[in-house]
Every structure is written in structure tokens, then in C-alpha cells.
Amino acid sequence: MNNFEFRNPTEILFGKGQIEKLADKVHEYGTKVLLVYGGGSIKSFGLYDDVIQRLQGADCQVFELAGVEPNPRLTTVQKGIDLCKQESIDLVLAVGGGSVVDAAKGVAVGAKYDGDVWDFYDRKAVAEAALPLGVILTLAATGSEMNRGSVVTHWEKQEKRGAGTTFPAFSILDPTNTFSVPEDQTVYGMVDMMSHVFEQYFSHTENIPLQSRYAESILKTVIDNAPVVLEQPKNYEARANIMYCGTMALNGQLAQGVETDWASHGIEHAVSAIYDIPHAGGLAIIFPNWMKYVYKENIDRFIRFATEVWGVDPSGQSDEEVALAGIQATREFFNKIGAPVRLADYDIDDQHIEDMAQKATHFGPIGSFKKLEKEDVAEILRMSL
Ligand code: NZQ
Numbered sequence: 001m002n003n004f005e006f007r008n009p010t011e012i013l014f015g016k017g018q019i020e021k022l023a024d025k026v027h028e029y030g031t032k033v034l035l036v037y038g039g040g041s042i043k044s045f046g047l048y049d050d051v052i053q054r055l056q057g058a059d060c061q062v063f064e065l066a067g068v069e070p071n072p073r074l075t076t077v078q079k080g081i082d083l084c085k086q087e088s089i090d091l092v093l094a095v096g097g098g099s100v101v102d103a104a105k106g107v108a109v110g111a112k113y114d115g116d117v118w119d120f121y122d123r124k125a126v127a128e129a130a131l132p133l134g135v136i137l138t139l140a141a142t143g144s145e146m147n148r149g150s151v152v153t154h155w156e157k158q159e160k161r162g163a164g165t166t167f168p169a170f171s172i173l174d175p176t177n178t179f180s181v182p183e184d185q186t187v188y189g190m191v192d193m194m195s196h197v198f199e200q201y202f203s204h205t206e207n208i209p210l211q212s213r214y215a216e217s218i219l220k221t222v223i224d225n226a227p228v229v230l231e232q233p234k235n236y237e238a239r240a241n242i243m244y245c246g247t248m249a250l251n252g253q254l255a256q257g258v259e260t261d262w263a264s265h266g267i268e269h270a271v272s273a274i275y276d277i278p279h280a281g282g283l284a285i286i287f288p289n290w291m292k293y294v295y296k297e298n299i300d301r302f303i304r305f306a307t308e309v310w311g312v313d314p315s316g317q318s319d320e321e322v323a324l325a326g327i328q329a330t331r332e333f334f335n336k337i338g339a340p341v342r343l344a345d346y347d348i349d350d351q352h353i354e355d356m357a358q359k360a361t362h363f364g365p366i367g368s369f370k371k372l373e374k375e376d377v378a379e380i381l382r383m384s385l
């Protein structure tokens with residue numbers, strides 16, 4: 001295990017009815033609130049009205065940044081920053097999925113920065129100050145509710161980049177707020193959290209039994225609960241288990257003491273930057289191909305994955321067969337729950353492969369399980385066509 005220092009300051013308020021604490025939590029930071037939300041789903045199931053009533057009932061002044069896009073745009077983030085600066089906002093409150101939370105994070109750090117907020121995403125500056133951020137999560141997927149990552153798209157440059165920004169001060173995670181998530185987004189969410197585990201599980205670091213078992217438990221919990229949430233979208237316990245998995249998959253704990261990879265995310269962001277496809281739709285396609293491309297780098301890790309996570313019986317099989325059976329099981333699971341399989345499912349052909357490979361390796365080779373140069377990325381993309 002490698003050395004590590006770990007601190008995660010986000011306060012999690014998990015479960016039905018936790019919104020009761022919203023006004024008290026907001027008052028810890030002030031009364032001028034910028035409410036950030038997406039295309040209106042929170043209005044369709046009553047959460048918007050509930051939040052507004054609670055804030056106004058607690059004498060808060062509410063400003064709004066509405067219409068945050070899935071794959072949030074820099075221009076939207078900039079609008080929020082301008083509002084914060086004009087109105088001297090005390091707290092940014094994100095109500096939505098990962099895109100809304102990520103945009104709100106960009107707003108929170110941009111409001112305390114004199115330069116261009118894209119500097120953080122372009123690795124030209126590091127965020128040192130931020131407005132406090134509260135979150136009410138409505139989609140279990142990204143883990144953004146308990147980490148400091150933010151992913152924003154610069155549409156004109158066709159660049160989708162992640163940056164370390166700010167941790168939410170508090171996050172309200174009420175599984176009932178995910179009951180209305182449509183089937184496709186529920187599937188994407190589960191693929192995304194599983195992919196976050198993969199990025200931290202496929203590692204060369206040795207002697208990490210706790211991190212490995214933690215990762216395997218998250219994967220198995222998602223695998224067990226997936227059919228339940230898909231058949232019964234209002235099953236509280238299943239939605240709760242999935243929501244908790246999403247948060248724990250990317251709140252930093254799995255990465256402690258471990259060399260992590262993140263190449264597949266880098267490749268997916270390059271695909272989304274050009275084609276604007278759902279993040280985890282891209283991951284479902286790319287990850288099994290990445291696995292196939294890299295498994296020989298540390299076949300033991302893939303044997304463990306196959307046997308521990310997918311229950312592959314190794315008897316009578318070669319190491320290679322066991323490793324490949326685990327990869328095949330991953331592919332089949334994604335297929336079974338209805339995730340896309342090939343880039344062609346999004347009408348993506350080989351036209352921009354070089355461009356995507358270039359974008360993914362813009363800052364140099366990516367990944368650590370196998371360092372991927374531009375040509376490696378292009379090959380994985382070709383395998384994904
Ligand atoms: O826009 P609204 O109306 O809110 O609708 C959204 C959107 O259309 C809808 N939705 C959300 N909650 C709902 C709901 N519909 C009905 N009922 C609800 N309760 O779902 C759609 C997708 O929402 P989005 O926020 O885009 O999804 P997700 O949470 O998957 O976030 C994806 C974004 O997060 C980034 C991705 O790249 C992508 O841009 N990521 C952020 C990470 C982080 N900050 O740590 C890590 C991830 O790897 C990822 O890259």
C-alpha cells in the first residue's frame with residue numbers, strides 16, 4: 001500500500017425526509033442563495049416547490065441558475081458566476097444530478113476567482129477559494145455529491161475537462177428523489193459508479209486487501225440491486241443501496257494508498273466533447289474494450305475480478321480464459337441492463353478517432369495500469385466502433 005493523506009469534509013444527510021434540515025444547513029452560511037438546477041425534472045416531481053418554500057420560509061433570498069445541460073457548458077457556469085458576483089451570493093445550492101452539481105462547483109470556485117474559470121479545467125490555475133456549496137442529489141451516478149471533481153464542457157473548443165474544485169459543504173441524499181429517474185439514466189448511473197470502481201480497482205499496487213474488498217462489495221451491491229431498481233423504480237431500499245454505492249464509489253476512499261487509472265474516463269470525455277453523448281453510455285462501450293486491451297499488464301488482478309465479482313469458476317480454465325470470462329461477464333451485464341454496446345449505437349463512426357485520441361492525450365499519456373499513448377487510445381476507440 002502507498003502512503004496517503006485523506007480528508008473528506010462533506011457532511012452527508014442520507015435518507016427519507018432529510019430535507020427537513022435544509023433551512024438550518026443553509027443558515028450556517030447565509031441567506032442569499034443561488035439555486036442551480038437542470039432542465040426542469042425537479043419541477044415535475046415537486047422538489048423545486050418544496051425547496052423554494054423551505055428557503056423562502058426561512059427568510060432566504062433565492063436567485064436561480066436554471067437550465068444546466070447534461071454535460072454542463074462553460075457558458076452556463078459563467079452565467080452563474082456573474083450572478084454570484086452581482087448579487088453577493090452566500091451559498092450555491094445545487095439540486096439535480098452530476099451535471100448540476102458539477103456546474104454549481106464551477107460557479108462556486110469561479111465566484112471567488114478574478115480570472116477565467118476555464119483556467120481550472122485547463123490546468124492553468126488551482127482553485128484556492130470557493131463559495132460554500134450545498135447539494136440535493138436527484139440522480140445516483142457520479143459521486144460529485146461527496147468529491148471535489150467538476151467536469152465542464154467548453155463547447156466552442158469541443159473540450160470536456162475535469163478539475164478539482166471544491167467539496168460540497170453538505171449533501172442531502174434522499175433516495176425518494178431518485179424514484180423518477182428514467183430507466184436509461186438509472187442504467188447510466190449504475191454503469192458510471194461501477195466504472196469509478198474499475199478505475200480504482202485495476203491497479204498495480206500490491207497488498208490492498210481492504211481497498212479491493214471495498215471495491216468488490218460496491219460492485220456486487222450494484223449488480224444485486226440493478227434488476228430491482230429497473231423493475232421497481234420506487235423500491236426505496238434498492239434506490240437507497242444504489243445511491244450509497246454511487247457516493248462511496250467516488251468519495252476518495254477507494255483510491256487511498258492505491259495507484260489509480262482513469263484512462264477510460266479520459267477517453268469517454270473526449271468522445272462526449274465531440275458527440276455530446278451521455279457520459280456513462282460512453283463508458284459502457286469503452287470500458288470492456290479497455291479491459292481487453294490492458295488485462296495482460298496484470299492478469300492476476302483480472303482473475304481476482306472474474307472470480308470475486310462475477311463468480312467465475314476457475315477450475316479447468318487457463319488464467320487467460322478466467323480473465324477473459326470476467327471481462328465478458330462485465331459486457332453481458334451492461335448489455336442485460338440495457339446499456340449501449342458500440343459507438344455505432346450513437347451513430348459514431350471512425351471519422352473523428354484521431355481527433356478524440358488527440359484530445360484524450362492532450363496533457364500526455366493517460367492511465368497507469370497501462371500507460372496509453374495517442375495510438376493506444378485510437379486502437380481502443382476502433383475496438384469500440
Ligand atoms: O436536467 P434535468 O431536468 O435535471 O434532467 C436530468 C438530465 O436530463 C435527469 N434527471 C436528474 N435527476 C432526475 C432526472 N430526471 C428525472 N428525475 C430525476 N430525479 O437526468 C438527466 C441526466 O442528468 P445528469 O446530471 O447529466 O447525469 P449524471 O448525474 O450522470 O451526471 C453526468 C455528468 O457528470 C460528469 C459527467 O461527465 C457528466 O458531465 N461526471 C462528474 C464526475 C464528478 N464530478 O466527480 C465524475 C463522473 O465520472 C463524471 O465524469
Ligand code: ZN
Pocket residue numbers: 142192193195196265279
Ligand atoms: Zn464517471
